Amino acid sequence: MKVTMGEAVAFPESIHAYRAVPARKSAAGIMFACGLALGSGADAVRPVTPPPSAERGQMAYQKSCAVCHGYGGDGKGAFAPNLSPKPRDFTSGMYKFRTTGSGELPTDADLMRSIEDGIHGTQMPAWKGVLSYQERADVIAYIKTFSADFRTPPPPTLAFPPPPAAVADDKEVAEGRMVYMLMECWACHGGKGKGDGKSGRTLKDDWGYKILPWDLTNQAYKGGNDPQSLYRTFSTGLNGTPMPAYALDGFLVGGDAAVDPAKYQEAYGPAEVETLKAWLRAQPTDGQIQRMDAERKSELGERRKWALVAYIRSLVRTPNFFVRMFTGNPELTP
Ligand code: HEC
Ligand code: HEC
Numbered sequence: 001m002k003v004t005m006g007e008a009v010a011f012p013e014s015i016h017a018y019r020a021v022p023a024r025k026s027a028a029g030i031m032f033a034c035g036l037a038l039g040s041g042a043d044a045v046r047p048v049t050p051p052p053s054a055e056r057g058q059m060a061y062q063k064s065c066a067v068c069h070g071y072g073g074d075g076k077g078a079f080a081p082n083l084s085p086k087p088r089d090f091t092s093g094m095y096k097f098r099t100t101g102s103g104e105l106p107t108d109a110d111l112m113r114s115i116e117d118g119i120h121g122t123q124m125p126a127w128k129g130v131l132s133y134q135e136r137a138d139v140i141a142y143i144k145t146f147s148a149d150f151r152t153p154p155p156p157t158l159a160f161p162p163p164p165a166a167v168a169d170d171k172e173v174a175e176g177r178m179v180y181m182l183m184e185c186w187a188c189h190g191g192k193g194k195g196d197g198k199s200g201r202t203l204k205d206d207w208g209y210k211i212l213p214w215d216l217t218n219q220a221y222k223g224g225n226d227p228q229s230l231y232r233t234f235s236t237g238l239n240g241t242p243m244p245a246y247a248l249d250g251f252l253v254g255g256d257a258a259v260d261p262a263k264y265q266e267a268y269g270p271a272e273v274e275t276l277k278a279w280l281r282a283q284p285t286d287g288q289i290q291r292m293d294a295e296r297k298s299e300l301g302e303r304r305k306w307a308l309v310a311y312i313r314s315l316v317r318t319p320n321f322f323v324r325m326f327t328g329n330p331e332l333t334p
Contacts, residue, residue: 045108048137057142060135065143068123073146075207083123086209093147094206094240097223102237102245104155111140121220158235161302163227168310176311178279179304181268182253183246188213191267193315198266206240213243216315225316230309248301254286 061069068077068087075089088095095106097114106114115136118126127136144150168176180186180193188200193216200213219225223233237245257280261273268276289297 045112045137045140046133048134052134052137052141054138054141054145056135057138057140060131060139061142064127064131065139069143073143079123084209085122085205085211086207087124089207090143090146092207092240093149096238096240097233098236098239099157099160099232100155100236101158103239105149105152107154107157108137108140111143112136115139117224119222120224121218121222160228160232160235163231163309164306168306168313172307172310173314174311175279175304176307176309176314178276179251179308180311181264181272181276182257182280183250183308185308186267188242189216191272193217193312203242205242211241216312217317219316219318225313227306227309227313230312231305234308235305246305248298248305251301251304252289252297253283254289255280255283256285256287 062071066077068075068079068083069090070076070080070087073090075087077087080087093105095110095114097119098104098106098110100106100110114124115131116126116128118124131139186193186197188195188197188203190196190200190213195213195215195218197213203211203213205211214221221229221233223229223238233243234246237243259273259277259280261270264273264276284292284300289300292300
């Protein structure tokens, strides 16, 4: 599923026109995420005059998108056979990168973000400097016509809290590692996050294509590797893929939870399992958590979720100068 740097994909000559603008996370994307945290009209796409038109969008779509996504929006454009992951099939109504709940449709703002920034590590280009804002809004109106699901009222966006003010320290990263073990992310992503977990080897996406769990040490995260984006990815899950959504409640595991070393054995050594046990012993028990009021429960869950974010970010290998130059992605930080 993953297209890594340097992996040769055979393109017909003219595709180079589409690759002129490398996918990158723009500052606007990060500001958008902050807007979310404050809950300030995150769902809105800036109004345009004239209002978005699917009819105009169709023209832009056929010129710029159909070559990959197909004239019928089914993801079977002329270039599709050469691409991995495959271009999105818009008739399915399934979108990976959302601020909405698992299984829900994306908001217009979610679509705008994917279209403006492109999707890292895949052939989905960034369209910001290529299509005008009006054209992007029109194209969104058009791609929504491919799935009848969009005729229903838009789903609510989830509330995303702001990240902790303090920069993650070693202690938070270490706690995040325990959360990663406890939540069993390793089953798919592997003990060191390299995407080589045992359960990850035979996965398929909902369109029937083989898919690998993301190598979390790879800097080119599709959904962005800034703290807010990571938090969003595992909170909402990626529709159409085996990547689950993890609700806050799932993080409220009590310190008295049983740890079966046999289960961890495929990814971790005995010493690491002991570290997990020791960490658990210092945590509130299930009974204590049950007795907590809603605010303290959410405090505990949030602390663990942000620690997990800090741990995942600690896994990212710092890209060297050449990688940054070729991916056009200088602002990605570990
Ligand atoms: C060179 C091929 C290519 C072109 C051209 C292209 N895309 Fe994509 N697009 C992709 C691929 C590949 C994916 C799937 C990435 C993945 O699944 O991780 C994708 C995914 C998407 C998504 C899905 C995001 C999500 O949340 O799942 C949207 C929306 C999208 N493209 C819109 C567009 C629009 C609009 C255009 C034209 C302006 C366009 N694409 C042109 C290759 C392309
Ligand atoms: C059942 C297998 C499975 C489990 C369990 C799982 N993941 Fe994933 N995860 C995936 C797959 C498959 C993808 C790739 C989706 C894609 O490429 O479109 C993925 C992608 C991701 C990404 C997205 C990277 C990007 O490109 O933006 C992050 C972050 C992530 N997983 C974190 C986690 C965390 C944290 C956990 C545990 C709380 C977890 N995953 C558990 C299968 C899994």
